[in-house]
Amino acid sequence: MGALEAKLIQSFSFIAILTNILLAYLIISRSRKEMGNYRYLILAFTLVGLHFTLLNLILVPFVDIYKHAFVFYPVGELREWPNLMQYAFSYWHANYGSVAFILVLQFAYRYGSLVNQKLLRYFCLPKIGYVLGLGLLNASIWFMVFFLSRYHLEDQKEYLRDRVMEVSGFPVDGLLMVGNLYVVINDRGEEVYYLPAVILGFLPVALLISALILMVYFTYKIQRALNASAMSVRTKKNAARTFCRACYTSLLPSRP
Template identity: 25%
Template sequence: MAAFAIIKSFVQFVTVSFSLVINSILIYLVITKSSKKLGNYRHLMCYFSLFSMVYAVLDWIVQPFIHSHGASFSMIMDLRESALNKKVAFFFVASLAGCFGVSIYAIAINFIFRYFALQREGRLRYFAGKRLILWFCIPLFGGLSWVFLCWCSMAPDPEFTNYLRDSIRANYDLDADFITYTGSYFYRFERDGSVKWSIENSLGALGLNVLMIIPFFIILIFGYRSYKKISKLMAQGECDYTKRLQMQLYKALVAQTIIPMVLLSFPIGILFSAPLLHLDIENGSIIVTFFYSLYPAIDPIPIILFIDDFRNAFFGVFQRRPSKNQVASVVSVDATVDVS
């Protein structure tokens, strides 16, 4: 498994480096190239990009192994070459888990904003002024709730550690005496064949599931409503402006739905739920470990591609500048302006 550790470390180094670069580029584009018509969406984009950078750095520090085994699910940090003590390391692991909570709530807020922008009924005023700070606090509250549950009910315990010992050695060449982790050891089989449930772990897992379900349904509801709005615009659209607007909104909606669902919600949800259903999908843990690291690097790409001002500025760097006798014409379409 030494080869796996080297590959994993290399991939995570590449993803954190790319995430820092691409999110920095997006913040620069937002500050220097965005139209004033984007309004407070500029602040939301910078907020999400800064968070993605924090997520990427934490992922590099922890370099987690996301592991589903038998009756358990865990996020593990190898401490053999770490200068951190177990308590500090556990805080970083819990914070990285909390990043997942911040991500899905931030995505949900993005869908709410997008729907309000499509409505064109002046509801973007709810994202103006001091109200915007409240929207910023919601993902942080979701993330802190994850950290709290990890700290209170999903911390390491000797029985859980011993249960993981053989599995993590066989799969990742980890020593259970030199790890920290957050996770759930849902149930244990007694010698008489009965099942003993871990109430504390199960309640913590239930709390995390509730925290996941809330933004998931927000994404579904506002994503569907946004799709219906776009469908009506497509049916009624007559001018080029409307057609371009339709396509930008449609592509952004699809991308911002697929990326987090494929890389975060579905795989994490499946691995987390499998022990409760007595399903053994331990082999899938390796793939999800890489997925978890990829998200902050991929997240800003759709914004750069689907907003005309950003896309033109980004790709313009790599294009030959027109001569003085040539005229470059750029058409910018604002996909977020709220026209009342």
């Protein structure tokens, strides 16, 4: 990654920060009371997005996929503080997982509002505590997976030495790297799968896939409810198009 790409990431992150601040202000000051608890979901999504883009601005994360490795490392000015960056990068990933979790909650709320209103009990006190607990567990798993991944990558930096120098120009010595490296090099110089790394790498993937499945499921149930309703065909099509667009947008990769 060159200096130009790093500056672009920082520029887009700065724009995203301003946009999220404006959106949070509009939600707090202009949202209607009829939105109920849904506005708090939107506000939570906005605040998590604000954290995420702020960390993007500070870390300038670079993602690299190479053979059996899927790693992240900072290319910003703070890359020389690896111990601090380990916590910051892990928190960055926890925010990413929280974005997916809140998206699922948004789809669940829509499903509860339109199809099964019993589900809305979990968005009010005291049962909202269970939902918040699940969200904290989800974020903690993301945090710990990437926090612990550093130690395996530290032991296997030779695997990525030439690659990192080629794509970023940084020496791997002293460079913080987190992510997934599924193999180790044995005494005979062979690549063999490393079970702890495979398990750690599977956890966030499983959480993401579960989130996507739930969003698709809620969208499907809403679609069925719309088809069975007494609304006009045109209204049904417009509503279905809106929900499908929301689902598709949620499946897109997160951008700074």
